Amino acid sequence: MGKFLTKREEDYSQWYNELVIKADLAENSAVRGCMVIKPYGYAIWEKMRDALDKMFKDTGHVNAYFPLFIPKSFFSKEADHVEGFAKECAVVTHYRLKNGENGGIEVDPDAKLEEELIVRPTSETIIWNTYKNWIQSYRDLPILCNQWANVVRWEMRTRLFLRTAEFLWQEGHTAHATKEEAIAETRQMINVYADFAENFMAMPVIKGHKTANERFAGALDTLTIEALMQDGKALQSGTSHFLGQNFAKAFDVKFATKEGTEEYVWASSWGVSTRLMGALVMAHSDDNGLVLPPKLAPIQVVIVPIYKGDEQLALVREAGNAIMDELKAAGISVKFDDRDTHKPGWKFAEYELKGVPVRIALGARDLENGTMEIARRDTLEKNTYKREGVTEIIKNLLNDIQNNIFQKALKYRKEHTFTANNMDEFKEHIEKGGFVNAHWDGTTETELKIKEMTKATIRCIPIGNTQENGKCILTGKPSKERVLFAKAY
RNA sequence: CGGGGUAUAGCACAGUCCGGUUAGUGUACCUGGUUUGGGACCAGGGGGUCGUAGGUUCGAAUCCUACUACCCCGACCA
Incomplete structure (x- = not known):
């Protein structure tokens, strides 16, 4: 048995690639970086989607659909956001083909678009442009919309489910009258994701804040759920962003308060993608093939x-x-x-x-x-x-x-979660694979230096983290809590 | 996007260095029979623009050039 599949300890990444294909989940397509999700794989995604959709509805959200194409000008309105996505956007420049000279077909140079369209890498801009028209008064708030959609991010290096140029996801976009409400929404949705990951996928996750460096482009705070795969690498499995008033200001979305003043709207956005399929495969499966949680x-x-x-x-x-x-x-x-x-x-x-x-x-x-x-x-x-x-x-x-595979994954995570008090300990644990809790001085500079030295990144600053005084493992500067490091997908 | 590797039947590969019958093996597939408690056996059969496009040559899977896709390592990212 198992002779049809490369063993995990021989070559983990080959094991994953083979498993996805041999279990009939997905395959590569004729289009670079884009996958075909096969019926068996799609059936699992549908189960995930249905369970999540119910959880969204149960927390008061509704579904809607926004366009695939985004006018280029929308994109440039929020500076951090553009910078984050500019390098991986597909752009539509023409709207017509014509017969070529030698029997082929070519782009009609006369059919150039007045304004180029970006294929959405995420929909904040088109949605906030739309919300502007939906919101006048506090009576219009909150708006709690989700959409199930495909998005495109022109990735250089792709892997089935884990990183593809086109992927399926859901993106929730909410608008609120107060900062507190938007923060509560951000928090609520990361809890929904954690609940889903643990109770449906049987995959234990750690909830936490991203550092400034790892934060979503355009967000004030990004919450994440981080899971540990069987090779000791972490996988970011879902994110929920507190967007502050950044997009409201960029798209001029104001509302009249009860008191008659005018305020910018507060926002959140949150999403999970077909990447969860990759997480599901890597969290539980063995050398004989997939191990699926009964609920999915x-x-x-x-x-x-x-x-x-x-x-x-x-x-x-x-x-x-x-x-x-x-x-x-x-x-x-x-x-x-x-x-x-x-x-x-x-x-x-x-x-x-x-x-x-x-x-x-x-x-x-x-x-x-x-x-x-x-x-x-x-x-x-x-x-x-x-x-x-x-x-x-x-x-x-x-x-x-369902319980057993969760417990097994939890046990694996416990056995691969370490504490390091200096760089030597840190390197040793990171090398072996797993999560490492360590003190950090809070600067991006130190974070990047540690990444350069060890390939490990700060996965998150766990929510409800115990506060303890310590010294940064790299600089020795004071720190009041440990943060969670790991090599990541 | 930089470095390395690979591309031959549905899949896994040999043949390529050193050009020369009808391109081969395993597996899968089809037919018939025997089988059925952990990927059965025997017999017969079908399937190939040798990744694509050019070039060299009497002759190209094999040599040359370009392109494309995939895998690994980096940078980037969910």
Whole structure:
């Protein structure tokens, strides 16, 4: 087993690349840096999307849709924002093609756009240009909009899900009357993301503030959730930004207060992307393939019939269908794979590669004994159970798997979270991989110097961090809390 | 965008250095049969613009040039 996949310890990044492709999640496309998300991968994304969408709605948000194209002039209105994204924007300059001289097709030079359009790398500008028209008075606030969309960032180096030129995401954009309210919204949404990561993805995360250097272009504060992958590198999995009045000022969005004065609107924005798919793969999977948390698995249970000849198949099929119906009635997604084109052993390996949490094998022997063999993907354990009460057994097992993979990931993170009191200790831990808590003097200069020396960056200043006096590991200057370092994706 | 590597059947590769029958192997695929509790076996069969475009040559997968894509390392980034 496992011979179809490179082992993690041999070459972690090759293991990841192979797994994404072999598990049928995604593949590279004809377009540089852009991926095709295949049906099985997209089914997982849909589950993520649905769960998140519900959480957004439950916290009072509504969905809307804004244009893919943004007039170039909008972009230049917020200085930090332009600077952050300018280097990776795709630009539309023409609106027509024509037949070329030698049978090909070419851009019609007469069809040049008056104003060039930027393919959105994020939508703050077009949205704040729109909000200007929506907001006159405090009665129009708050606005709590989200959109599910694709965005384009022209990346130099891409990897399936982790960094692609085009990706899918959601971006929430909210407008508030007060600073406090906007900050509370920013905080609320990072909590929603953390909740989703831990309870659906079974992936423990650390919530915290980004340093000035790592902050979103145009934000006053960026909150992040950081997860630790199995190779000891951190992955930023979601961000929520407090934008202050930056965009309101750039797009002149003011409102009349109760008292009759005029104020700029306060803003937040927050997003998670298909990068979560990469996080999901790297958080749990093993050398046999994907390990999916039951709450996000497109297929939670697969039933594999084992039989000799058509007569046995008919009997096993009947029993299998009965189990499938029972489980489906309990809201469990089940696939009964009675294809006779593949042998059971082949199917076992296939569903392990694809991360199906639970497998039921059902054969003639089981029919005689009123039993079934149940294998769980996370531990690869197999046990024989009585056929009765299959729904309860499976329900408990799915819960168990969901909890177990979370605990496993949490244990991994605990074992790979270190404390360093000087540069030597710091380097040693960073080299091994994992999170390192260390004192830092608070300057960008020191942060960059540490990055240059060790490749580690400050992932975040954890929320609710314990305050303790100490000395910066690099400069020895006073510090009153430790910050979280790691090498990152 | 800089450095390195790779590109030959759906996939994984050999052949390329040193040009010369009809481009080969494994796997996957198709047909028939035997099988079926951890990626079955036997027999037969189909599948190739050798990444793309030029060039050198009597002759190019092989030599030369350009381009494109992917992988690894850096810089940038969610």
